[in-house]
Structure formats: structure tokens, C-alpha cells
Amino acid sequence: MAVSVTAALLVIGDEILTGRTKDKNIGYIAEYLTGIGIDLREVRVVPDVEEEIVAAVNALRQRYTYLFTTGGIGPTHDDITADCIAKAFGVGIDHDPRAVAMLQERYQPGELNEARLRMARIPHGADLVDNPISKAPGFRLGNVFVMAGVPSIMQAMLDNIAPTLETGARMIIETIEAEGLAEGIYAEGLSQIASSHDGVSIGSYPSFSTNGFRNQIVVRGKDPEAVANAAQAVRAMLLRLKADLAPL
Amino acid sequence: MAVSVTAALLVIGDEILTGRTKDKNIGYIAEYLTGIGIDLREVRVVPDVEEEIVAAVNALRQRYTYLFTTGGIGPTHDDITADCIAKAFGVGIDHDPRAVAMLQERYQPGELNEARLRMARIPHGADLVDNPISKAPGFRLGNVFVMAGVPSIMQAMLDNIAPTLETGARMIIETIEAEGLAEGIYAEGLSQIASSHDGVSIGSYPSFSTNGFRNQIVVRGKDPEAVANAAQAVRAMLLRLKADLAPL
Incomplete structure (x- = not known):
């Protein structure tokens, strides 16, 4: 019997649920994971509401080999994914020096204000995922991979994540x-x-x-x-x- | 305070989770419901697996004013949505004379075989939703609306459902x-x-x-x-x- 590696995807954002933004990530990630031998078994879309995100993260990360999330890691007040992941895992969150260094590649010292530094807030114990496009990293904590919602950035992050994943027999x-x-x-x-x-x-x-x-x-x-x-x-x-x- | 009417959407189908079919219904339904004053609060995509569908239906129908589903109401063996809805509600399911009559509009007597009659299997107590395109109806049971997965048919069904919905203040x-x-x-x-x-x-x-x-x-x-x-x-x-x- 072939080994089965499973995954869920959590799409985070009011803009998808109001129809303002038409999601392009679900189909892309589904096809990508299928192609490398990972079975996507569930997708959920939730709003920018802490308790909804935390509950979905905890339900899905316990059930599948991997959980991928998209959205909510920018610099504005509605970007709460990193804090929700920390809360779901019960770990602290703070400015991560490695992430700050990545942002310093993009921004001049005077430009790296408090809001932009929010993008360097990473839960304790996480590994960073490179973002070649706009520098602000994604991260991995346990079996959860946190990616950007902008499709081109998400796709670049997924390319960086893929070689680190355990994969099963290809479908x-x-x-x-x-x-x-x-x-x-x-x-x-x-x-x-x-x-x-x-x-x-x-x-x-x-x-x-x-x-x-x-x-x-x-x-x-x-x-x-x-x-x-x-x-x-x-x-x-x-x-x-x-x-x-x-x-x- | 404005009245809030909420909804969830359950997309049913392996083809979405493997990326074979790129879903076009989530964005359409999100925008449609927002436009008529219903807040879409959660979307889930699950495979053609009975226990997954039943669990998602019961979780979502209890939590939101309405639950809409797409997919799995055709004539083939992988079309198990109607049976899953019956199971989720704990009611029987059988060929519904009203649905059989609708199929008779489309098919000649000799053409209406057992497989096609599967599309007339409707849970007890459900109201039918007209399908002007291919006749096989959707249905409503309690606060759950079951629609086709083919976008043009789903859209026609949603147009038929919309006037029957309670709506809240428009966003x-x-x-x-x-x-x-x-x-x-x-x-x-x-x-x-x-x-x-x-x-x-x-x-x-x-x-x-x-x-x-x-x-x-x-x-x-x-x-x-x-x-x-x-x-x-x-x-x-x-x-x-x-x-x-x-x-x-």
C-alpha cells in the first residue's frame, strides 16, 4: 500500500468571503500538491477573526500531515495570521532577528517603521520561508506552513517549501x-x-x-x-x- | 443594530481537491450573497467521502443561518450528496414523484434509466429547486440548499433560491x-x-x-x-x- 501524505489548506481573509477577491490559490495549490504526491483533503476559508482562525488551525493541523495557510501576513491591522498561529500553538511571538534582516534588505533604515516590522513578527520556534518578491517571509511552525495571499508571492514560497516536504506516492x-x-x-x-x-x-x-x-x-x-x-x-x-x- | 443573516458554503468534490477542476462557484456565491445582504462566513471543500460530507453538513448547518452546497447531485456513483444530506438530517431518501416528473420532461420513457432516476432521489421533507438547464433538481431541506456543481446550473438554481431567503442589511x-x-x-x-x-x-x-x-x-x-x-x-x-x- 502506497504511503499517503495528506494536507489541508486554510484560506484566511474577509475579501474572499465577500467575493471582493476571487481566490486563485486553492486551484493552484491543489494541483501543485497532487503533482508532488501530497493529497489535499480539505480546504477551509475563514474571515479575519482570531477565534475562527485559531480554531481552524487547530482542527486542521491535528488531522492532516501538513496544513498550509494563505493570507494575513502583511503590515496592516487586519493581518493577524502570525499572532493566530502563535496562539493556536500556545507559543510566544516577537520580532524575529532573521526576519528583520530580510526586511532590511528591502527597506532603507528610515522606511522600516513599526507597521512594516509587524511583518517580522514570527512565532517562537518557527523556521522562515523566503519571499524572493517582497522579502517579508512566510514561516513554518510544526506541520503548519504560513504563506502570503498574493498569488505570485504564495507561489514563490511554495516553491521554497516543496523540497522540504515529505511526499507520498504520486497520484x-x-x-x-x-x-x-x-x-x-x-x-x-x-x-x-x-x-x-x-x-x-x-x-x-x-x-x-x-x-x-x-x-x-x-x-x-x-x-x-x-x-x-x-x-x-x-x-x-x-x-x-x-x-x-x-x-x- | 442591523440584522445579520449568515451562510456557509460546502463545496463537494474530489475534482476540486486534486486541482483537476478549478472552482468557479466560491467567488460567484460569495459576491452574490454579499449583494443580497447575506454574510458568507465560512467555506469548506471536502472530498466525495460520506463521513466527511455528513460531518461538514452538520457542523455548518448548525452554525449559520443557511448552508449552501455545490456538487455531487448527478447520476453517477460518485454523486452522493443527496444521500449524505439525508443521513446528516437522519431522514429517509427515495425517488420523489415531483423530481421524477421533472426528469420526464427531459428524457423519453426509455431513456429514464435507473442511473438517471438517481437524480430524483430526494431526502424526505425537502422542497425542490428548479433546474431550468438540465431539469435534475436541487433541493432545500431545513436551512440547507443543495445545488449542482456545474456553474451555469448552480447559478440558475441560486437565482431560484434567492427570493426565498431571509436577507439582512446589505453590506x-x-x-x-x-x-x-x-x-x-x-x-x-x-x-x-x-x-x-x-x-x-x-x-x-x-x-x-x-x-x-x-x-x-x-x-x-x-x-x-x-x-x-x-x-x-x-x-x-x-x-x-x-x-x-x-x-x-
Whole structure:
């Protein structure tokens, strides 16, 4: 049985919940983690409210191998993620000399005011995560990785974090086009294949455009042979159905 | 004090957590609910796993005025949302004659097979939500609204649901461009304004493009006067800072 490394993502910010900002990080992180062999198992979005953030951090960090957070690490009063992480872990928080040094690379001495120094407040015991774009670092405390919300910065931080992560067997994904067959036509056959093939999960995904519905069947799993066998069974079933439907 | 009507959104589907499908519903629903005076307070994304869905439904429906779900109501074996809702509420589930009649509008008698009839499985006591696009209905049980995952269908269902919802005072949102001022320059002034203005929440949102950072300050609240006063204080502060920074 392949080792499973799991993760949750906590998106922090009123701006996502009001719809002002359309999140671009969930899909990116989901695809990234899947690609390196980490199973994203849950995502939550919470507002900039201390007790909500602390409760979500503690629920998720205990349940999964890793917890990633995005948002709330800037210099303004609504950036409370670092303090919430410290509170969730029950540790202190203070200006971290390593983080201050990083900010000094970006700001002239007179520019590094109290607000900007807030970005150097790091919970005790955390390791820093480099931010090549705007210098203010993310950090890791235990199994929790705290990243920026701005997508380009988050992505750079994730690139820095990835080599430090334990990863499991990579998910193998086969996508099969149903080409004109409706879900309701192949649902029964697909269900039989799903229940007779262990070690894979099979999904059916309709999408809708001006050309009508397009259905894709996705077979996922960590054992290449199991995925290949199930995908082959799906293809054979679709061929049989097409033959049945074809005019005599 | 304005009445507050709250909501959570539960996005159901492995395809979102693997990154295969990039969710488009969270941002849409967030903006829609905000626009009609309902505060979206939490979003969760969970996989197609019964116990995860049931646990999330029960956690969220008890905590907020409304819970909306997207995904998992099609005809295939991985569409388990309706059964999970029934389980979460401890009620039975069966083919609903009203839902069967809706499907009969779309399918010829010979086409309405067992898999398609799965889409007429509705928990006991639920009201149906019309689906003008592909007929298979969503439903409402208690304070939970179950919608499709395909964005165009979800949007049509939400339009049908909206008139039935209790709504609170609408959020008033003022967005102020910081026009060239860095967050670290106005953070202290903004914090003072935030703590001296009750009934509003103030956020600062950087975004990053090829032109560099763009900072926007957003003042939100339900009392028009409180929002206007706080927004005016923000504008005045930004003007003072610009004057201070201008060459003599």
C-alpha cells in the first residue's frame, strides 16, 4: 500500500468571503500538491477573526500531515495570521532577528517603521520561508506552513517549501472523454467498474459550454496497474455502449 | 443594530481537491450573497467521502443561518450528496414523484434509466429547486440548499433560491485606491482609524502585477453613515501622507 501524505489548506481573509477577491490559490495549490504526491483533503476559508482562525488551525493541523495557510501576513491591522498561529500553538511571538534582516534588505533604515516590522513578527520556534518578491517571509511552525495571499508571492514560497516536504506516492490520473455519451447512459456501467476495481477512485465530470455538455471520466489512484486496468475497463465499456447506440 | 443573516458554503468534490477542476462557484456565491445582504462566513471543500460530507453538513448547518452546497447531485456513483444530506438530517431518501416528473420532461420513457432516476432521489421533507438547464433538481431541506456543481446550473438554481431567503442589511462597501502609497506607509494610520470607528471592518489588499503593487483599502459595514465616516477618514489620512511625502 502506497504511503499517503495528506494536507489541508486554510484560506484566511474577509475579501474572499465577500467575493471582493476571487481566490486563485486553492486551484493552484491543489494541483501543485497532487503533482508532488501530497493529497489535499480539505480546504477551509475563514474571515479575519482570531477565534475562527485559531480554531481552524487547530482542527486542521491535528488531522492532516501538513496544513498550509494563505493570507494575513502583511503590515496592516487586519493581518493577524502570525499572532493566530502563535496562539493556536500556545507559543510566544516577537520580532524575529532573521526576519528583520530580510526586511532590511528591502527597506532603507528610515522606511522600516513599526507597521512594516509587524511583518517580522514570527512565532517562537518557527523556521522562515523566503519571499524572493517582497522579502517579508512566510514561516513554518510544526506541520503548519504560513504563506502570503498574493498569488505570485504564495507561489514563490511554495516553491521554497516543496523540497522540504515529505511526499507520498504520486497520484496517477487518467482522463477519458465520454465523447457524446451522456452520464446517465454510462453511469450504471461506471458504477460496476468502480465497485469491482480496488485502489482507484473514479469520477464523472460534466461541463457545460455553448457546445452542450462534455463529460469526462477520471480514474485516480497510486498503483499504476490498478489505474491502467480500471481505465481500460472504462474505455471498453464506452465502446460497447457506442456500438449499442449505433444505428444497425 | 442591523440584522445579520449568515451562510456557509460546502463545496463537494474530489475534482476540486486534486486541482483537476478549478472552482468557479466560491467567488460567484460569495459576491452574490454579499449583494443580497447575506454574510458568507465560512467555506469548506471536502472530498466525495460520506463521513466527511455528513460531518461538514452538520457542523455548518448548525452554525449559520443557511448552508449552501455545490456538487455531487448527478447520476453517477460518485454523486452522493443527496444521500449524505439525508443521513446528516437522519431522514429517509427515495425517488420523489415531483423530481421524477421533472426528469420526464427531459428524457423519453426509455431513456429514464435507473442511473438517471438517481437524480430524483430526494431526502424526505425537502422542497425542490428548479433546474431550468438540465431539469435534475436541487433541493432545500431545513436551512440547507443543495445545488449542482456545474456553474451555469448552480447559478440558475441560486437565482431560484434567492427570493426565498431571509436577507439582512446589505453590506456597504467602499473601495479606496492607495495610489502609490505602500501599505507600510499607511498601516499605522489605518489601524488607528479601524480602532476608532465602530461598526466597520477595514481591510488593505495588495495585488501584484507587471506594474508593481497596487494597494486598495476597503471599508465594509452595514451602517451607511459609519462606512462613509470611516472612508472619509481613510481618504483624509492618505492625503496627509501624500502631502508629507511630496517634495517641498
